[in-house]
Amino acid sequence: MHYAARRIASLLFSRPSASRISSSSQRSQFLSRKMATTSSSRAKTSSRTYNDAIDALNSLQTPYAVIEARRKAGVRPDAASVAEMRGYLARLGYSSADLDRLNIIHVAGTKGKGSTCAFTDSILARYRRQHGLPRRIGLFTSPHLIAVRERIRIDSTPLTEDLFARYFFDVWDRLESSGASSKPIYSRYLTLMSYHVFLSEGIDAAVYETGIGGEFDATNVVDRPVATGISTLGIDHIYVLGATVDKIAWHKAGIMKKGSPAFTIEQVAPATRVLQDRAAEKSVELRVLDIDPRLAAVKIRPDANFQKKNATLAIALAETALANIDPSFVVPSNHDAPLPREFVEGLEQVVWRGRCEVKEEGNVIWHVDGAHTVDSLKMAARWFVDECATRKKNVSSTGPKALVFNQQGRQEAVDFLDELCNTVKNADGAGFRHVIFCTNVTYAESGYKRDFVSHQHNPKDIEKLTIQRVFAEKWSALDPSANVMVVPSIEEAINKVRALTSTKEGDQKVEALITGSLHLVGGALGILEGGAESL
Numbered sequence: 001m002h003y004a005a006r007r008i009a010s011l012l013f014s015r016p017s018a019s020r021i022s023s024s025s026q027r028s029q030f031l032s033r034k035m036a037t038t039s040s041s042r043a044k045t046s047s048r049t050y051n052d053a054i055d056a057l058n059s060l061q062t063p064y065a066v067i068e069a070r071r072k073a074g075v076r077p078d079a080a081s082v083a084e085m086r087g088y089l090a091r092l093g094y095s096s097a098d099l100d101r102l103n104i105i106h107v108a109g110t111k112g113k114g115s116t117c118a119f120t121d122s123i124l125a126r127y128r129r130q131h132g133l134p135r136r137i138g139l140f141t142s143p144h145l146i147a148v149r150e151r152i153r154i155d156s157t158p159l160t161e162d163l164f165a166r167y168f169f170d171v172w173d174r175l176e177s178s179g180a181s182s183k184p185i186y187s188r189y190l191t192l193m194s195y196h197v198f199l200s201e202g203i204d205a206a207v208y209e210t211g212i213g214g215e216f217d218a219t220n221v222v223d224r225p226v227a228t229g230i231s232t233l234g235i236d237h238i239y240v241l242g243a244t245v246d247k248i249a250w251h252k253a254g255i256m257k258k259g260s261p262a263f264t265i266e267q268v269a270p271a272t273r274v275l276q277d278r279a280a281e282k283s284v285e286l287r288v289l290d291i292d293p294r295l296a297a298v299k300i301r302p303d304a305n306f307q308k309k310n311a312t313l314a315i316a317l318a319e320t321a322l323a324n325i326d327p328s329f330v331v332p333s334n335h336d337a338p339l340p341r342e343f344v345e346g347l348e349q350v351v352w353r354g355r356c357e358v359k360e361e362g363n364v365i366w367h368v369d370g371a372h373t374v375d376s377l378k379m380a381a382r383w384f385v386d387e388c389a390t391r392k393k394n395v396s397s398t399g400p401k402a403l404v405f406n407q408q409g410r411q412e413a414v415d416f417l418d419e420l421c422n423t424v425k426n427a428d429g430a431g432f433r434h435v436i437f438c439t440n441v442t443y444a445e446s447g448y449k450r451d452f453v454s455h456q457h458n459p460k461d462i463e464k465l466t467i468q469r470v471f472a473e474k475w476s477a478l479d480p481s482a483n484v485m486v487v488p489s490i491e492e493a494i495n496k497v498r499a500l501t502s503t504k505e506g507d508q509k510v511e512a513l514i515t516g517s518l519h520l521v522g523g524a525l526g527i528l529e530g531g532a533e534s535l
């Protein structure tokens with residue numbers, strides 16, 4: 001690799017330690033925080049709050065300029081990325097063998113990873129209540145919806161702020177005292193931290209969602225997972241994984257390990273082929289599951305095929321894990337008998353916020369879904385249309401439909417709009433009457449909530465609303481009769497919709513869809529719930 005490319009690669013996957021922070025603005029931000037903490041007369045630990053941890057974590061984000069440089073130089077994660085993760089793990093004092101104690105269930109996929117993990121966690125939690133095993137359950141997911149700490153959960157509950165801060169700085173100190181010249185980037189840091197948390201807290205079943213891909217993902221340091229699952233494959237993260245579903249499938253298949261049962265659900269044919277070839281290469285037994293017939297007796301929400309695929313995968317993963325953890329649990333040889341009660345309850349009572357959520361607020365019915373790929377936006381649009389159609393059966397008339405949309409930093413997102421526009425228009429003839437594009441900046445006055453600070457997008461684009469203007473232009477071409485608006489924050493977008501209810505149109509309930517980005521959806525829930533949102 002060319003020297004410059006190698007230098008960029010090293011910047012990509014690790015961040016310089018405090019003394020070597022490169023950009024001057026970052027350095028001054030870091031130093032001002034550092035001074036704030038060191039000038040304090042309090043003990044070192046007392047200034048290590050959750051907010052301090054989030055600030056330090058945000059300093060590990062790959063800055064926009066570096067991401068751009070990476071694209072230009074053609075640098076992508078490779079085997080060295082995983083080797084580095086193992087190096088960091090060793091600096092923390094752990095080996096891959098230690099991770100075996102966690103009985104890891106590892107999940108990759110383009111869509112439905114988080115939902116599959118949440119179903120699996122929920123089933124294990126109900127089983128534990130009844131049988132006392134697993135003793136403690138860990139759940140690691142990404143990205144976060146409301147707060148960073150929700151990415152690491154114990155017994156389905158996000159780490160408390162205190163515990164998060166304590167473990168965060170534990171990792172920080174261990175890396176510094178090991179002489180590491182750099183810190184891992186944001187997502188790798190959280191992954192490392194999750195291992196430290198789970199091993200320290202006596203977790204004996206841990207459900208892990210991959211970040212991007214699988215083969216070279218930060219979570220792929222586990223050699224002996226109890227089971228692996230690959231959810232629906234499609235197109236996303238083209239730059240890192242490739243532009244075709246078979247290339248993407250190759251990456252995702254990287255989590256399959258010899259000796260660990262692997263599961264997937266029905267996929268498009270080229271994806272299944274690649275998964276099967278990779279499984280054969282690795283001598284892994286891969287089972288491609290049809291929708292589990294036992295789900296006919298379970299209320300899965302939303303009642304849609306994609307969600308039943310996620311649930312099917314979760315059942316198989318939970319069964320396999322339980323057979324390892326509880327000697328009295330036996331995986332049924334066929335699906336003739338109904339699902340055990342714990343499984344049914346786990347599936348029906350799962351909480352996975354920001355996905356297919358409906359909230360009533362005065363005269364607005366908010367539909368909130370964090371979809372952000374072509375395929376998942378199709379699902380979201382169809383779900384919205386179905387919700388509206390069901391409602392229409394019960395009320396004499398409904399009000400206008402409104403859309404709040406953003407997808408920051410991905411130029412191709414402009415192509416997501418056609419389907420969204422047409423699905424709704426075909427369903428009710430009128431389509432979205434009001435369409436609002438905003439940034440992911442939470443508040444009109446105070447900007448980002450700390451947990452959403454992002455250095456990964458071009459600040460100029462956010463300031464000038466560049467992508468939002470492109471979206472607006474596209475929508476106006478798709479539907480010239482729609483009232484299209486561009487506003488700088490999520491709060492202003494929500495207020496635009498709320499204001500519709502005081503106009504004449506607003507005598508009826510406005511049906512609003514918020515979608516396109518999980519950051520947008522998380523910020524919106526924060527506003528709708530007045531900052532008292534919970535998971």
Ligand SMILES: Nc1ncnc2c1ncn2[C@@H]1O[C@H](COP(=O)(O)OP(=O)(O)OP(=O)(O)O)[C@@H](O)[C@H]1O
Binds near residue numbers: 518
């Ligand atoms: N199996 C699926 N196929 C297609 N779309 C799905 C599927 N499961 C969920 N979705 C859609 O994708 C959205 C995100 O779901 P989920 O959080 O489970 O995915 P993820 O793979 O974790 O995504 P992310 O890339 O955000 O980590 C959901 O709100 C839903 O609209």
Ligand SMILES: [Mg+2]
Binds near residue numbers: 110211236
């Ligand atoms: Mg993703």
Ligand SMILES: [Mg+2]
Binds near residue numbers: 209
């Ligand atoms: Mg996810």
